[in-house]
Amino acid sequence: MSRPGAWDKGQSGNPKGRPKKERALTAILERAGSASLEIDGKRIAGKRWVAEKAWEVMKFGRVTLPDGRVLQVGSVGEWLDVVKWAYAQIDGPVQPEIPVKFSGNVNTTTQADVNIDAGSELAEFIRAMADAGYIPAPKPEDDQVHTASTDA
Numbered sequence: 001m002s003r004p005g006a007w008d009k010g011q012s013g014n015p016k017g018r019p020k021k022e023r024a025l026t027a028i029l030e031r032a033g034s035a036s037l038e039i040d041g042k043r044i045a046g047k048r049w050v051a052e053k054a055w056e057v058m059k060f061g062r063v064t065l066p067d068g069r070v071l072q073v074g075s076v077g078e079w080l081d082v083v084k085w086a087y088a089q090i091d092g093p094v095q096p097e098i099p100v101k102f103s104g105n106v107n108t109t110t111q112a113d114v115n116i117d118a119g120s121e122l123a124e125f126i127r128a129m130a131d132a133g134y135i136p137a138p139k140p141e142d143d144q145v146h147t148a149s150t151d152a
Contacts, residue, residue: 039066057082061135076126076138 033047056063061079062072073079088094130137 054082054086058086059134061129073136075136076130079135 033045033050035046036043037046037049038044039049053063057071057073058079062070064070073082126135126138129135
C-alpha cells in the first residue's frame with residue numbers, strides 16, 4: 001500500500017501535464033494590439049489601426065502616421081514584400097511543394113510557360129500601379145521578367 005499523497009507507480013501527479021509556457025513577445029504584442037488608440041478624436045483598436053495602415057501601404061505605396069509623417073515604400077520590391085507579408089497573415093505560410101509522380105497522360109504546360117504568363121501580367125500590373133501614382137515607379141532593373149529556362 002502506498003503512503004498518503006504518494007502516487008502509484010506509473011501514475012502521473014499532474015494528469016493534465018505542465019501548463020503551456022506563455023510566449024512572452026506574443027503575449028505582449030497581443031496586449032498592446034488590444035489597447036484602444038485615440039486618433040483624430042475617435043477610438044480605434046490598435047490591431048484595427050495597424051491593419052488599416054497595412055492596407056493603405058498596399059493600396060497607395062505610402063502611409064500617413066497620426067503625427068503627420070508619411071512613410072513611403074522605396075521600390076516595387078519593398079511594396080511586394082508588404083503584400084506578401086499581408087497575405088501570409090491572411091492565408092498562412094506557403095506550404096512546401098510535395099513532389100507528385102504521374103503516370104499516363106500529363107498536361108504539357110511547362111513551368112516556364114506559367115512563369116512567362118504570370119511575370120508579364122505582374123509587370124503590367126506594377127507599371128499600371130506606378131502610372132496611376134499608387135506606388136513608386138519601378139527602376140529599370142526591377143522591370144525585368146525572369147523566367148525559368150527549359151530544356152528542349
